[in-house]
Amino acid sequence: MTMNPYQELLQIAKSAALNAGSSIMDIYDSGDFDSFSKADDSPVTTADYKANEIITEHLKLHSPDIPIMSEESKHESLEIRKNWSRYWLIDPIDGTQEFIARSGDFAINIALIENNEPAIGVIYWPVGETLYFASKGHGAFKESPKEDKQIFVRQLADPESGEVLVAISRRQPKDRVMSRMTKERIYSTIPLGSCSLKSCFIAEGKADVFLRIGITGEWDTGAPQCIVSEAGGKILSAEFEPLTYNRRKSLLNPDFVVLGDQRVDWEQIVLYNLVSKDE
Structure with missing residues (x-):
């Protein structure tokens, strides 16, 4: 087996996530946290800020030469960011709504982006004490x-007609996603919270596809993309184009789709372009 050039940085990211x-499980169990609304009306809590502090301090201590971009920190301009050959990309708590609702479906995302592509992905699900991780190659x-x-x-027994397992959000109407799936297949749905946990379900073979409709940031897909890709799947925009990292002024993602078995003709199943996005 070839030596993994990312091994040391992977261990740093895993330790930061753990x-x-x-810390946030202590907060979750006690229920002692405050919630706020950000400018886009998305929620944030003091637990998000605590997780952000712990992760950024750990990464700065053990990899001081690598810049950090986090959902919960000030973002540098593209003029500065475009000079980064690699950087840490963090979502301190993916699934803040689930944290507040106490469903348990929240996770910590840490990615290393190298040459504008995810090279390391670490996702920790604290409630399940479960760590997902990958490094490129x-x-x-x-x-x-x-x-x-x-x-x-x-791997579907029959890629052309087998039942498709669809991971869907607990917080979005089921029809919002299922209306974008062809009627020619049979589906079962699996409701989950955070984007990253749904992606991990696909990576470990518990679901086949997840269509995300709505606002997300690059920090929502960096770690999942590395993990899903290394497990044999893909994450693409909902129009089946590659996602980009650190190439635009905006850090927001387009709607995206997480795909499992690559023998399946997903563009014939996820009919995103045939349905109005304004529904």
Whole structure:
């Protein structure tokens, strides 16, 4: 097996995620946190800020030469960012609404972006004590109290007609997604919270596709993209174009789709372009 050039940085990211996860679980269990609304009306809590502080301090200590971009920190201008050959990309708590609602479906996302592509992805699900991680060219893995293993997307027994498992949001109407799926297939739906956990379900073969409609940032897809890609899947824009990182002034993503089995003709299943986006 070839030596992993990302091994040291991967361990740094894993440790940062675990440290932050331990702290926010204390907050989650106590219920002692405050909630606020950001400018875009999305929620943020004191737990998000605490996780951000722990992660950024850990990364600065152990990789001081690598810039950091976090959802919950001030963002540098593109004029500065375009000179970064690599940087850490963080979502301290993905699924803040789930944290507040106490569903347990929230996670910590840490990615290393190198040459505008995810090279390391770490996602920690604190409630399940489960760590998903990957590095470019070296596979995707899951560590939990119940299992430690390399993970792969699910291979449909019949890619052309087999039942498709669709991961959907707990917070969006089911029809908003299912109306964009062809009527020619049979589906089962799996409701989950955070974007990253739905992506991990696809990476470990528990779901086949996830269509995200709505506002997200690059920090929502950096870590999942690395993990899903290394497990054999893809994350693309909902128009089936590659996602971009650190190439635009805006850090917002287009709507995107997470795809499992690559033998499936997903462009014939996810009919995103045939439905009005203003529905």
